[in-house]
Amino acid sequence: RxxxxxxxxxxxxxxxARAAALQTGLMLTLTGSFIALVAxxxxxxxxxxxxxxxxxxxxxxxxxxxxxxxxVLAWVGAELAKGRxxxxxxxxxxxxxxxxxxxxxxxxVPAPGELRLNGLGHAGLDALDLTVRPGEHLGLxxxxxxxxxxxxxCLARRCDPDRGSVELDGVPLTELAPAALRSAxxxxxxxxxxxxxxxxxxxxxxAPAGTDxx
Numbered sequence: 001r002x003x004x005x006x007x008x009x010x011x012x013x014x015x016x017a018r019a020a021a022l023q024t025g026l027m028l029t030l031t032g033s034f035i036a037l038v039a040x041x042x043x044x045x046x047x048x049x050x051x052x053x054x055x056x057x058x059x060x061x062x063x064x065x066x067x068x069x070x071x072v073l074a075w076v077g078a079e080l081a082k083g084r085x086x087x088x089x090x091x092x093x094x095x096x097x098x099x100x101x102x103x104x105x106x107x108x109v110p111a112p113g114e115l116r117l118n119g120l121g122h123a124g125l126d127a128l129d130l131t132v133r134p135g136e137h138l139g140l141x142x143x144x145x146x147x148x149x150x151x152x153x154c155l156a157r158r159c160d161p162d163r164g165s166v167e168l169d170g171v172p173l174t175e176l177a178p179a180a181l182r183s184a185x186x187x188x189x190x191x192x193x194x195x196x197x198x199x200x201x202x203x204x205x206x207a208p209a210g211t212d213x214x
Contacts, residue, residue, distance in 0.1 A: 023074055031067040038063045098178055100157050105175045107184040112169050115155075115185075121163030123150045128164070149189070156187035 042056040113134040120128040124147040132138050142148045153159045154166055157173055165172045168185055186203065195202055 020078065023078075027067070027070055027074055031070060034066065035060065035063045100160055100174075100178065103174055103176050103178065103181075105171060105177065106180050107171065107176055108169050111184045113184075114169050116167045116170075117164065118167065119164035120151075120154065120161050120166060122154055122159065122161040123147075125150055125154075125161075152187055152189055155185065157181060 039056075039060050042051065042059050045051045046053055046056050115130075115132040117128050117130040120130075124144055128151075130140075140148070140151070142151075150159075154161050155173075157178060160174055165174070167173070168176065168181070173181060173185075188203070
């Protein structure tokens with residue numbers, strides 16, 4: 001898959017380079033031909049006495065300014081093509097299905113916040129039973145950091161456990177709508193990227209205005 005993707009990327013870059021080279025070559029050829037044509041026609045008009053030498057110099061000087069605007073127009077077209085391609089890729093990412101599907105129930109509002117793990121088993125976790133009551137601060141120590149990452153993924157519903165269940169106020173997470181679940185249960189991984197501001201501002205960044213951060 002890597003080789004196929006790499007070759008496709010290489011071929012696309014080669015095609016883009018060829019198109020850019022063709023565009024640049026045509027632009028230089030056309031502008032050069034136009035300037036030469038202006039000089040040729042102007043020279044014949046000077047020789048015939050229709051215009052003076054100053055007029056010829058002015059005409060050729062004005063013609064020399066044409067490559068600039070033309071190159072800007074070409075640059076705009078190239079940037080527009082890149083923007084459309086990038087927007088299409090972003091749209092594909094946004095339209096991709098979530099890591100987990102299913103569930104339409106809504107959590108209790110306001111949510112008491114009791115979290116219960118019943119025989120949770122996934123990857124390195126095996127038959128994990130745990131109850132976290134509202135307002136309780138709990139630390140969990142593991143011998144393998146991968147187990148902590150697996151637990152966080154199960155709590156965030158980035159994956160569903162192979163065995164057992166995770167419940168929020170008595171309702172399994174698999175029965176809750178993913179968007180509604182994330183509005184009631186916030187999971188921050190160990191390598192989370194923080195923005196400027198306080199920890200409270202980072203945690204409540206997506207909360208609607210006027211929402212109680214507690």
